[in-house]
Amino acid sequence: MFTKTSWIKLPRNVVVGHDVLGDVRDVVADTHLRGRPLVVTSPTPKEVAAADIVAQYEAAGTDPGLVEVDTASFDAVERVIDAAEAAEVAYLIGVGGGKAIDIAKMASDRCDLGFVSVPTAASHDGIVSGRGSVPEGDTRHSVAADPPVAVVADTGVLADAPWELTTAGCADIISNYTAVKDWRLANRLKNVEYSEYAAALAEMTAELLVESADSVRPGLEEAAWMVVKALVSSGVAMSIAGSSRPASGAEHLVSHQLDRIAPGKALHGHQVGVAAIVTEYLHSGERGDWRAVRDALDAIDAPTTAAALGIDDDELLEALTTAHEIRDRYTILGNGLSEAAAREAVAKTGVV
Numbered sequence: 401m402f403t404k405t406s407w408i409k410l411p412r413n414v415v416v417g418h419d420v421l422g423d424v425r426d427v428v429a430d431t432h433l434r435g436r437p438l439v440v441t442s443p444t445p446k447e448v449a450a451a452d453i454v455a456q457y458e459a460a461g462t463d464p465g466l467v468e469v470d471t472a473s474f475d476a477v478e479r480v481i482d483a484a485e486a487a488e489v490a491y492l493i494g495v496g497g498g499k500a501i502d503i504a505k506m507a508s509d510r511c512d513l514g515f516v517s518v519p520t521a522a523s524h525d526g527i528v529s530g531r532g533s534v535p536e537g538d539t540r541h542s543v544a545a546d547p548p549v550a551v552v553a554d555t556g557v558l559a560d561a562p563w564e565l566t567t568a569g570c571a572d573i574i575s576n577y578t579a580v581k582d583w584r585l586a587n588r589l590k591n592v593e594y595s596e597y598a599a600a601l602a603e604m605t606a607e608l609l610v611e612s613a614d615s616v617r618p619g620l621e622e623a624a625w626m627v628v629k630a631l632v633s634s635g636v637a638m639s640i641a642g643s644s645r646p647a648s649g650a651e652h653l654v655s656h657q658l659d660r661i662a663p664g665k666a667l668h669g670h671q672v673g674v675a676a677i678v679t680e681y682l683h684s685g686e687r688g689d690w691r692a693v694r695d696a697l698d699a700i701d702a703p704t705t706a707a708a709l710g711i712d713d714d715e716l717l718e719a720l721t722t723a724h725e726i727r728d729r730y731t732i733l734g735n736g737l738s739e740a741a742a743r744e745a746v747a748k749t750g751v752v
């Protein structure tokens with residue numbers, strides 16, 4: 401008897417382009433969302449975009465709430481929920497990098513309110529995904545949350561953001577190669593549910609970005625366009641899968657460990673990129689595709705070594721040998737990488 405069910409949640413309006421920041425109210429008006437919003441942001445994105453959005457609503461006679469967050473934590477989610485309830489808002493607008501967007505996404509899901517995603521950096525593929533990523537103690541949660549009802553990505557804002565944020569977004573996409581390899585491995589060895597459509601979309605997204613690497617250059621709106629389209633596509637792959645598997649494998653586990661061992665030293669996308677060189681080596685060996693991963697990162701100016709991340713060799717080795725403990729997600733790390741194997745992998749790939 402056939403018993404499978406799949407429920408794919410996707411955004412209704414995804415608006416990407418030049419000067420679209422000024423259209424946030426119009427884009428929202430095209431959805432079912434009505435009333436006062438709560439704008440969830442962090443200090444720099446507030447100046448770059450959130451203040452403009454607040455001004456749009458004020459000019460139209462609506463007084464939006466505003467709350468600032470600075471970390472991806474469950475405490476921050478609770479603070480936003482309290483602010484949303486106190487201000488009796490009708491929906492939330494997340495404005496910023498991955499952390500502000502994740503917090504707004506999870507808070508709106510918990511309050512059963514709509515969510516609008518306004519990225520100010522092309523730095524991560526959580527812009528449209530139906531997931532939130534939050535550390536807690538020794539673990540890292542990938543929380544299911546309704547994806548945004550609408551996304552407004554202004555290519556001018558994204559192109560003006562610091563270049564390293566864009567290269568981090570590219571590296572987050574390049575890591576799809578190893579994430580999908582880990583997913584297939586987990587499917588074969590542990591019967592983990594797998595979607596060929598989601599995997600193919602995640603891989604194709606990485607492929608298209610790598611092929612366009614020459615055009616991804618600082619300050620160009622065309623480059624921001626290409627990268628944000630890839631980030632949207634990767635987020636859609638996660639929504640089709642109903643998990644972050646198409647975009648998060650062992651390289652993400654290593655990055656999540658680095659967030660605990662060496663907090664604040666490097667961007668999420670850069671960490672997963674460097675870790676992907678090593679996990680690709682583990683998948684396919686010395687003659688495998690790890691050079692292609694490294695060269696793809698290099699072509700878009702993303703770091704390819706621990707030193708370029710600002711992370712000590714020992715910190716990376718600790719992350720590599722303990723990453724399997726962080727979450728119940730089977731990957732090429734299996735039940736743990738030995739220190740000797742980790743040393744060999746980082747030496748062979750030139751990551752250390």
Ligand SMILES: NC(=O)C1=CN([C@@H]2O[C@H](COP(=O)(O)OP(=O)(O)OC[C@H]3O[C@@H](n4cnc5c(N)ncnc54)[C@H](O)[C@@H]3O)[C@@H](O)[C@H]2O)C=CC1
Pocket residue numbers: 442443444445448472496497498499500502520521523524525526527529530531532533534557560561562565568572638644667668669
């Ligand atoms: N939910 C999901 O599916 C996914 C979630 N993530 C999560 O996203 C986070 C990483 O996102 P990031 O954006 O790298 O980190 P982030 O949100 O900490 O942003 C990095 C920095 O960039 C600044 N920034 C943002 N826009 C700026 C602009 N226009 N000009 C100047 N500075 C600007 C932010 O204020 C922050 O200081 C991690 O917590 C990661 O786990 C990443 C991928 C997928």
Ligand SMILES: O=C(CO)COP(=O)(O)O
Pocket residue numbers: 525526531532533534540541542572644647648652653
């Ligand atoms: O960062 C992600 C995809 O790029 C998703 O992160 P998780 O590993 O927390 O699911």
Ligand SMILES: [Zn+2]
Pocket residue numbers: 524525572647648652668669672
């Ligand atoms: Zn990621």
